[in-house]
Amino acid sequence: MASPKKEQKKTTTTATRHVALLRGVNVNGITIKSADLKALFVELGFDAVRTVLASGNVLFDTDERDAGALRTRIEQALRKRFDYDAWIVLLTQKQVADMAAAYPFERIDEERHPYLVFGSDPAMLDEVMEKAGTVDPKLERLKQGKGVLYWQCPRGESTDTPVAKLLAKTRYKSSTTARNLRTVEKLIAD
Known part of the structure; x- marks a missing residue:
C-alpha cells in the first residue's frame, strides 16, 4: 500500500515590490557600487533585490507595511554603511507605474x-x-x-x-x- 502523500502547505505571499530612489548617489563624490548597494538591501532582509543603473535605484520585496519606518530603517543603514547623509524616496512599484502612466x-x-x-x-x-x-x-x-x-x-x-x-x-x-x-x-x- 502506498503511503499517503503529505499535504503541501499553501503559501501566500504578502510581500510588496518596492522602489527605493536614493538621492545624490554617484555624484558629488558619493560613490556607491551597485553590488554593495544590493548587498546592503539583502542584509536588511529584503527579497528579490535588484539595482537598476548606477544612479541609486533599488527594487526589493518586503511584507513590511509601515512605509515611514521602512524608509527610516533604510536611510539609517545607508548612512552607517556608506558614511553619507542618505535620503530616499520610497514607493511601491505600482505607485511608480501609475505615476509613469x-x-x-x-x-x-x-x-x-x-x-x-x-x-x-x-x-x-x-x-x-x-x-x-x-x-x-x-x-x-x-x-x-x-x-x-x-x-x-x-x-x-x-x-x-x-x-x-x-x-x-x-x-x-x-x-x-x-x-x-x-x-x-x-x-x-x-
Missing part, C-alpha cells in the same frame, strides 16, 4: 528630456510648484500629479533651468529626487 507630456521628444520628480513629503512638492510659479513653456514644462511632479526640460540643460535650480536647493534634498522617464520605465518593467 500619467506622464502628461510627450514621452519621446527630440528636444526635451522627460522627468518625474518624486517626493517623500507632499508639502515639499506643493512648495516646489508654488515657488516655480509660471514656468516658461518655451523652456520647460512642470505639472503636478498625485505624489509626483512631471517635468520636461531641454536636452543638456537638466541642471541649468529655473526648475532645475529650484530642485537643487538644499531645502529639497531630504525629500525629492528626479528620474528620467526612461529610467522609471526600467524600474517598472521588472
Whole structure:
C-alpha cells in the first residue's frame, strides 16, 4: 500500500515590490557600487533585490507595511554603511507605474528630456510648484500629479533651468529626487 502523500502547505505571499530612489548617489563624490548597494538591501532582509543603473535605484520585496519606518530603517543603514547623509524616496512599484502612466507630456521628444520628480513629503512638492510659479513653456514644462511632479526640460540643460535650480536647493534634498522617464520605465518593467 502506498503511503499517503503529505499535504503541501499553501503559501501566500504578502510581500510588496518596492522602489527605493536614493538621492545624490554617484555624484558629488558619493560613490556607491551597485553590488554593495544590493548587498546592503539583502542584509536588511529584503527579497528579490535588484539595482537598476548606477544612479541609486533599488527594487526589493518586503511584507513590511509601515512605509515611514521602512524608509527610516533604510536611510539609517545607508548612512552607517556608506558614511553619507542618505535620503530616499520610497514607493511601491505600482505607485511608480501609475505615476509613469500619467506622464502628461510627450514621452519621446527630440528636444526635451522627460522627468518625474518624486517626493517623500507632499508639502515639499506643493512648495516646489508654488515657488516655480509660471514656468516658461518655451523652456520647460512642470505639472503636478498625485505624489509626483512631471517635468520636461531641454536636452543638456537638466541642471541649468529655473526648475532645475529650484530642485537643487538644499531645502529639497531630504525629500525629492528626479528620474528620467526612461529610467522609471526600467524600474517598472521588472
